[in-house]
Amino acid sequence: MAYSFPEEVLEHVFSFIHTDKDRNAISVVCKSWYEVERWSRRRIFIGNCYAVSPGIVIRRFPELRSVALKGKPHFADFNLVPEGWGGNVYPWIAAMAMAYPMLEELRLKRMVVTDESLELISRSFKNFKVLVLSSCEGFSTDGLAAIAANCRNLRELDLRESEVDDFSGHWLTHFPDSCTSLVSLNISCLASEVSFSALERLVGRCPSLRTLRLNRAVPLDRLPNLLRRAPQLVELGTGAYSAEHRPEVFSSLAGAFANCKELKSLSGFWDVVPDYLPAVYPACSGITSLNLSYATIQSPDLIKLVTQCQNLQRLWVLDYIEDGGLDALAASCKDLQELRVFPSEPYDMEGNVALTEQGLVSVSEGCPKLHSVLYFCRQMTNAALVSIAKNRPNMTRFRLCIIEPRTRDYQTLEPLDVGFGAIVEHCKELQRLSLSGLLTDRVFEYIGTHAKKLEMLSVAFAGDGDLGLHHVLSGCESLRKLEIRDCPFGDKALLANAAKLETMRSLWMSSCSVSFGACKLLGQKMPRLNVEVMDEGGRPDSRPESCSVEKLYIYRSVAGPRSDMPRFVWTMKTLS
Amino acid sequence: MSPPLLGVEEEGQSNASLVASSGSMDCLSQSGSGLKERNYLGLSDCSSVDSSTITSLSKENKNNLNLKATELRLGLPGSQSPERDPDLALLKSGKLDEKLLFPLLPSKDGICASSQKTVVSGNKRGFSDTMNGFPEMKSSGYTEGNWIFHASGSESESPQSVGQGKFPSNSTINVMLSSRSSGAQPAAVNKEVPPKASQERPRATNGSSHNQITTNNNSSAPAAKAQVVGWPPIRSFRKNTLATTSKNNDELDGKLGPGALFIKVSMDGAPYLRKVDLRTYSTYQELSSALEKMFSCFTIGQCGSHGTPGREMLSESKLRDLLHGSEYVLTYEDKDGDWMLVGDVPWELFINSCKRLKIMKSSDAIGLGMCGFD
Numbered sequence: 001m002a003y004s005f006p007e008e009v010l011e012h013v014f015s016f017i018h019t020d021k022d023r024n025a026i027s028v029v030c031k032s033w034y035e036v037e038r039w040s041r042r043r044i045f046i047g048n049c050y051a052v053s054p055g056i057v058i059r060r061f062p063e064l065r066s067v068a069l070k071g072k073p074h075f076a077d078f079n080l081v082p083e084g085w086g087g088n089v090y091p092w093i094a095a096m097a098m099a100y101p102m103l104e105e106l107r108l109k110r111m112v113v114t115d116e117s118l119e120l121i122s123r124s125f126k127n128f129k130v131l132v133l134s135s136c137e138g139f140s141t142d143g144l145a146a147i148a149a150n151c152r153n154l155r156e157l158d159l160r161e162s163e164v165d166d167f168s169g170h171w172l173t174h175f176p177d178s179c180t181s182l183v184s185l186n187i188s189c190l191a192s193e194v195s196f197s198a199l200e201r202l203v204g205r206c207p208s209l210r211t212l213r214l215n216r217a218v219p220l221d222r223l224p225n226l227l228r229r230a231p232q233l234v235e236l237g238t239g240a241y242s243a244e245h246r247p248e249v250f251s252s253l254a255g256a257f258a259n260c261k262e263l264k265s266l267s268g269f270w271d272v273v274p275d276y277l278p279a280v281y282p283a284c285s286g287i288t289s290l291n292l293s294y295a296t297i298q299s300p301d302l303i304k305l306v307t308q309c310q311n312l313q314r315l316w317v318l319d320y321i322e323d324g325g326l327d328a329l330a331a332s333c334k335d336l337q338e339l340r341v342f343p344s345e346p347y348d349m350e351g352n353v354a355l356t357e358q359g360l361v362s363v364s365e366g367c368p369k370l371h372s373v374l375y376f377c378r379q380m381t382n383a384a385l386v387s388i389a390k391n392r393p394n395m396t397r398f399r400l401c402i403i404e405p406r407t408r409d410y411q412t413l414e415p416l417d418v419g420f421g422a423i424v425e426h427c428k429e430l431q432r433l434s435l436s437g438l439l440t441d442r443v444f445e446y447i448g449t450h451a452k453k454l455e456m457l458s459v460a461f462a463g464d465g466d467l468g469l470h471h472v473l474s475g476c477e478s479l480r481k482l483e484i485r486d487c488p489f490g491d492k493a494l495l496a497n498a499a500k501l502e503t504m505r506s507l508w509m510s511s512c513s514v515s516f517g518a519c520k521l522l523g524q525k526m527p528r529l530n531v532e533v534m535d536e537g538g539r540p541d542s543r544p545e546s547c548s549v550e551k552l553y554i555y556r557s558v559a560g561p562r563s564d565m566p567r568f569v570w571t572m573k574t575l576s
Numbered sequence: 577m578s579p580p581l582l583g584v585e586e587e588g589q590s591n592a593s594l595v596a597s598s599g600s601m602d603c604l605s606q607s608g609s610g611l612k613e614r615n616y617l618g619l620s621d622c623s624s625v626d627s628s629t630i631t632s633l634s635k636e637n638k639n640n641l642n643l644k645a646t647e648l649r650l651g652l653p654g655s656q657s658p659e660r661d662p663d664l665a666l667l668k669s670g671k672l673d674e675k676l677l678f679p680l681l682p683s684k685d686g687i688c689a690s691s692q693k694t695v696v697s698g699n700k701r702g703f704s705d706t707m708n709g710f711p712e713m714k715s716s717g718y719t720e721g722n723w724i725f726h727a728s729g730s731e732s733e734s735p736q737s738v739g740q741g742k743f744p745s746n747s748t749i750n751v752m753l754s755s756r757s758s759g760a761q762p763a764a765v766n767k768e769v770p771p772k773a774s775q776e777r778p779r780a781t782n783g784s785s786h787n788q789i790t791t792n793n794n795s796s797a798p799a800a801k802a803q804v805v806g807w808p809p810i811r812s813f814r815k816n817t818l819a820t821t822s823k824n825n826d827e828l829d830g831k832l833g834p835g836a837l838f839i840k841v842s843m844d845g846a847p848y849l850r851k852v853d854l855r856t857y858s859t860y861q862e863l864s865s866a867l868e869k870m871f872s873c874f875t876i877g878q879c880g881s882h883g884t885p886g887r888e889m890l891s892e893s894k895l896r897d898l899l900h901g902s903e904y905v906l907t908y909e910d911k912d913g914d915w916m917l918v919g920d921v922p923w924e925l926f927i928n929s930c931k932r933l934k935i936m937k938s939s940d941a942i943g944l945g946m947c948g949f950d
Contacts, residue, residue: 075806077809077811077812078805078806078807078809078810078811079805079806079812079838079851080805080806083851135811135813161811161813163812163813167913189813216817270817293814294814294817294818296818342810342814343808343810344818346808346810346815376808401808401809403808405804405807434809458809460807460809485806486804
């Protein structure tokens, strides 16, 4: 005790410690460090909004300025979570409005945000600066108008991929003339036309604007004016990238792009007319991030564009790029770190493009820094996966989606166990993995044995029985999130590894073979888990306990069962 | 018993109706009405499947199910007869689960006791399957599909080598009995009743009796394409964007664009919204049938029909009568925010301008004019 630092010193030292992990670590050193830390924490990330309650957070951290919350499970992105499930942010806003008048930043993902919530935010936090709504829903442009009108110091308004009830673009005019603080504006998910003159004026009076992601409704001929008002832009998302070919529009556009010397990231490119693509060439050498995943242009045009971007680090593109385009990418973009290839026609039985496993192999060979992959394709071989694994032992995120479930290695007709096994064996730092293709329990054996740093695993249409799940739960030491659909995993593995579930953020299982009885048992015995059964067919207890549940979502929580469940969700009660 | 309510958002999969209408059926009430299919081979499936899998079956699949109802299916070679007595199953289930909850000392007894439950599918998918909702039909844990068993030495070995004593013979039994490529061929089945339609792979929607065999073998392409819910895993935003993009492009080529176009469908009095993919339909009739099936569970409650296996068939036609008897009308909100009756404009124009659908009581829809589709 005689040697302990005064609190002010501790506080000063702690002010240099920023990451959640480090902050959490120092908070458990001793009681006084816990106290100093909790009073000095300004930023918090809550990966599951139901893992804790607003009251608990506020009690522990009285001085937060920045809150990040995630709501629905990841599979909600693919329509597997019915509407009304939950994730409503309003209780959080209401509690924080009282407790954190100085709140500056709110970052929400997969949450239901109503206009009421947005209005409350805009009125409650005088110094509110950052609002990021990622894949959220439940609000309209009325709520946005409230934010625009009332948040005097707004710096970031980012609506990425949210579902907005878009009544009109009029809300943008609610930004007062005195608003000059915008740094980032992302309205790419909106459908309506915003008032272009209001937009131009807004862009023109915000000298710090770095990020501007327009929506599709902004026509190409409006872009040069916007760019001229913001030559300092670092990240740009175009609107529709098409117009009749008119030389004056083209040269205006090219000139505007040439003038933006800071540009590093490009996106948008809806409805691309290839003739206009050369307008961006002047900016290409500085581009590190390129999102062409809505650009329905063919491989030759894609190649021309991409090969100009020698410093490219991230590329999102449609499968129109084909193997040839990926070869060109591998040859030109040696700094590439992340590649995402999306399917242009995901519901087609046969492929429409010449994109195969070979493209991915090429990139893995040619790009030494490649560590993050999301790849949709229609065929794969174990040999290709083994090559990729050996080429890129630095892989950290590997998500492969072979479009047809249970597809075999098309050369050997074997399952793809060996291929994915090679991935986990060679890529020792792998944090995230998504599987596809025909897979037996063996792949899970490999994963359990080798994937020691794996934090998130997504599984669909795979495995033979409980053993697969058991391998993963017992072997993957770093596992935090596990999501499974349509696999024959049942009670045994789940119950045998019940304790593991408390070390994870969440487990999702849908269309599997977990019985209602097992869910009940788990709920009874594990007080720190919320075991939620989702069944739209009616009460699960109206059927024998041996019947399987439709969907199961298990997550650890210190807040106990939630109280906002819809009629089709049941929490299994803990017996005291 | 009132029918279960569904809140699932689907791409218009009519299978939702299967689940819905089966509400009153539960595993225990298998009194044979003449419509129940018996398990002639002495095999039945106690594997489990989630109704969500069911709901992922396509509309076509549902139609095919009715055909299949009368076909005899091959049972899985080597599969045992599962318990017929649900009480016994429950007992075993409880016993099993308790012992496995604390993994440090896996109970052999518990595990072995469950082995009898690990049976796998016979795959008789019966008439009753098509009639009943999946949820009732489920049994616990040991999944299996009605697939041809591909003997795989590796399967039996792996449990031994890796199990480390935690998963002894039971797993082996489980694995050996399970179909090779079962993956998740969910078969939600009541022990007393043959497996369900859900066992069919969604993709194998042709009504042929080779269905189960072909689905086992992934190299065979299904004749008709069915969309599995949430697969491939692409966000709605991207799906809808691509749909509009390709539509724009294809307008030049003159062909109908692919991609999905999800819109919300609500019904007066129903607690849940659904989502349908308008691109899976090409006529008003198809849309209307799909919606009828999707929302039949709500109106069935109002019809007050109960209990018999044939109920669903009856009530579908009853629902059709309801809809056509103008108790309900189908309306949509167009791009301008106006509510219109469905059916007035050509189909293409409709899907381009429809933002959401609503099934309204006719009495509420009077102001919209009476030129609905009939």
